[in-house]
Amino acid sequence: MTSAARTINFTLNGRPVTADVKPHHNVVEILQTQFALFGARESCGQGLCGCCTVLVDGRPVSGCLYLAVFLDGASVVTVESLAAPGKLDPVQEAFIECGAFQCGYCTPGFVLMSKALLEQTADPDDEQIRDYLAGNLCRCAAYPEIENAVKLAARKSTAGSTG
């Protein structure tokens, strides 16, 4: 705990930021303690549940394992940035319309993973959805609703981009 802090620069939800981080600090910790962002939250602490998911340079990572020092120069997106004022992201809208959560603790992780999936594959089939979301856990087990939400979000996004 005595090791020296290092200053890093990165882009957080579109804005340039700096942070003083120690070698053992993970991404979740830095987001919570230095930027007051709690959408990414630790649960299993082993990178197995997906509650801590954030996008680093467009790639979903487990914020509980990903060391904060590696963010230097990167672009980080958290769930807090998805909604514009008064307007939710189509994925968030779809999660609400499909009732794709119960307690909501894992929801930010699922929303970000779904977002990343749809960036890659605009119209995923059932198997692609299940494979992509296999690393996220929901103890309330709203999985059927989540699958529906991803399909609805795909339709919304496609409609949005053409209209």
Added chain:
Amino acid sequence: MANLNTTAAQAGHQVGRSLPRLEAREKVTGRAEYTHLMQLPGMLHAKIFRSTVAHGRIKSVDVSEARKVAGVYGVYTCDDVRTVIPDPYYGPAFHDQPILALGKVHYVGEPVAVVLAADPHIADQAVQQIVAEYDELPAVFDEVEAADNKVLVHDELKPAGTFADLKHLKGRKGTNIALDFRLRRGDIDKAFASAAHVFEHTFRTQKVLHMALEPYASIADYRDDGVTIHSGAQGPSFVRTEIARLLGWPENRVRVKVPYLGGGYGGKLYIKMEALAVALSMLARRPVKVALTMEEQFYTITKHPSTFRIKSGLDKDGKIVARKCEVWWNGGAYADVGPRVTQKSGFTASGPYDIDNVSIDSYALYTNLTPAGALRGFGIPQLVWAYESHTDMIARALKRDPLDFRKQNLLREGRPQATGTILKDAAIEKVLDRIAERLNWSQPFDRGTGVVRRGRGFAVALKAVISPTTSVAIVNIAGDGSATLYCGTVDMGQGSDTAMAQMVGEVLDMPAESVRVVPRDTDVTPYDMGTLGSRSLFHMGHAVRLAAEDARDKIAALRHELGEPAGSNAPLGDLFRKKYGMQAGNIVGTGTYKPDYIPPDASGLTTNATPFWMVAGSGVELEVDIETGHVRITRLINVADVGRAINPRIVETQLSGASIMQLGFSMFEKMHIDGGQITNASLADYKIPGIHDVPPAMENITVDTTQENGPFGAKGVGELATFGVSPAIANAIDDAVGVRLTELPLTAESVLRALRAKDNQPLGEE
């Protein structure tokens, strides 16, 4: 489940709408509040040093090196705790659990000492410097062995007095039995003596975990004139009462605030980290947060492992004339609510059948394991696992169709259940018929050939909801006519805030979305017994309905007082302006609900065991690979009697989620324990259901019923779809390959071992 009308925001008919959850927006944007994520100014983090032995006297706890770590605020043991709380024992049924281990440790993982620091990493590091020495004592882990009382977990029993029927156990020594519930109906010996067929089987369930993704967390901020506790708690009123008792304070100096819960499932009931957080805040004079890691949840509370020996006698026509049930509940080192699980589930241990002669013995046992409490079913899933496997085995042994055999013996409306309470509004037959219809039970079924064999099975269950319990609610109408609901039901994902708002909207003729539901805060939200056992929609639902009706009556009186013509629907805000000359004033409606109840007599009999019966069942189709033992569930059907659904879509999600959770408990979840040590205490080694574990075809169905004494015809839902899943799967495995498993979980290994044993080629032990 068709009514998914999510757009109708107009007033009227709020009950029955599939309104999205009121807090949906907060949850999808990551803004919903959870205790585990909360920070207070000046807050210290607590990290716990835990016992490494299952049973032992504490010789010494050396904290000197830990205290030297730079940045450590303090290190505390129970000796320190006793300087601020002299009698540091807590618990809902027994005051048996010390805030930190006192004199002895009773299980591996029991909290022994705590380090406080502003930086949790420093606290963690300092915990590694603590050294404890123990005189190890013999330990007992199995619930049936514990009943022999050869190894004693506690020197003396300490019932809390909260439950009158446990008072006689006070001061009892020489036993591990925290409670024995007995029920005697008819003449069991005579019935067995004259029975044409007798069947006896023993079933076991394993130790499994709630594993809420938000681990346990409590923050206490102690001041000389009061303490505020932020906690992920399912029962804020109980926490307040218990902390007030520990401090010797009146309740109004203890404030418990509960935001949303990141899952509860029964784990966050009663009192968990709250007492420790309060004691530490008293010692440190700072706010203290006790927030556990995922691993530490394995050392906090679990489901009860159980052993159930069940014996049935039948007459020559296949009518069950006698059933004897002996259930041993492995309660772990502290009673928590185990005695309640033992008694309340005991009421229905003989199942949803009409049997004249019943004998039930249900034992709550102490063992040297992590304590066990309520987990989505209050013991019912363990019982259904046994009695619906047993019932199926009897049908198969007698070459009877399992559906036909059950229907011959089913408990029907108007008949006395084992306790003597008359069955009412319990759609057992409707549920069973619907499962059979969805499974096409009367039609031939392709059981496959070669390596992959197919089978189908089902199970049906009955539960008496816990009674008697009290709920209180307040509905407050502001000067502009807007309504606010104060109720202590904790929304841990089941959608209670939304359902309660719908009930308020229904009574006051306003959109449910416009009703504000105040987050739970014992300074403002009135008493509620707890969010548990599927009781809230019924009990709190009634209290909310009564409070809204009280407000509605007061509004009518105000209209009358102001000389409004009969039938006037002048906006509420206009009434207040007319009355007070400006936008001012309040109308406060209150409601209290407590159902009637008659405690069981010495024979376990009562004519009023429960305000409502819970009924549900499941049907399963599956494939078994006979070379590997791998089971693939291809279809899962859950059918439940929920009365009238307040919010059909949330009901459906509850049924679906509960059944998938139970699928995990049925197929693979298990805490592996070696000499009292949990060897898989992490999410890496303890698998829970993921998206690939969801059966490809799932149906969640509610039968068309009304709970006559329920609020708007409704009753509880949360636990229902857990009941039938495990035995339905085991019954389907038997149907597919002719082997019978009697112990959960139903792993590929256990299926393969059974297949090989059946072929007289048993696999060797590992």
